[in-house]
Amino acid sequence: MRFTETTTLAATPEDVFALMSTPQFQQDKADALGSLSCEASVSHPDAGQTTVHTRREMPAGNVPEFIKAMVRPTLVVHERELWREPGSDGARSGEFRVDVVGAPIEVRGQVSLVRVREGCTLTFDFELTTSVPLFKPAVERAASTQVLATITTEFDLLRRRLQESERPHAPTASTPTKR
Secondary structure, eight states, X not given: OEEEEEEEESSOHHHHHHHHTSHHHHHHHHHHTXXXXXXXXXXXXXXXXXXXXXXXXXXXXXXXXXXXXXXXXXXXXXXXXXXXXXXXXXXXXXXXXXXXXXXXXXXXXXXXXXXXXXXXXXXXXXXXXXXXXXTHHHHHHHHHHHHHHHHHHHHHHHHHHHHHHHSOOOOOOOXXXXX
């Protein structure tokens, strides 16, 4: 199954990328998804490239009954994004993949941040496949629901964090001076 999910964010590609490519943002995303544990790292394998790797342990509670026999009570999800160096306008693109240890699904795709008048668009374009021929459509539908929920959570978290960074800071208390 092929999917494309896009959102427009009121920030530059540089600002969105700076936020997305931190271990703290990845930890916050894992928390918002209900992960039991999370490990996140960011590395720079080549000049201008950035790799974001997250390992999340997730409860398998939302897995349909017919799939539960194929997986453990918790799922280990490895998410990797490899971002290329930015273009002259700050736009970035890269590849991402999601592997679920012990589950018969695979997610591979492209990710991009493109400057637009309102800020930038963030797009995930991906293919979700399964290695279970008998239940293929049902497994793909169930897995796609979870992948799309993860992307929606990431979009929402980015919007909240960007809005928080735009808020004016509270004035500091001043000490009265005598004249």
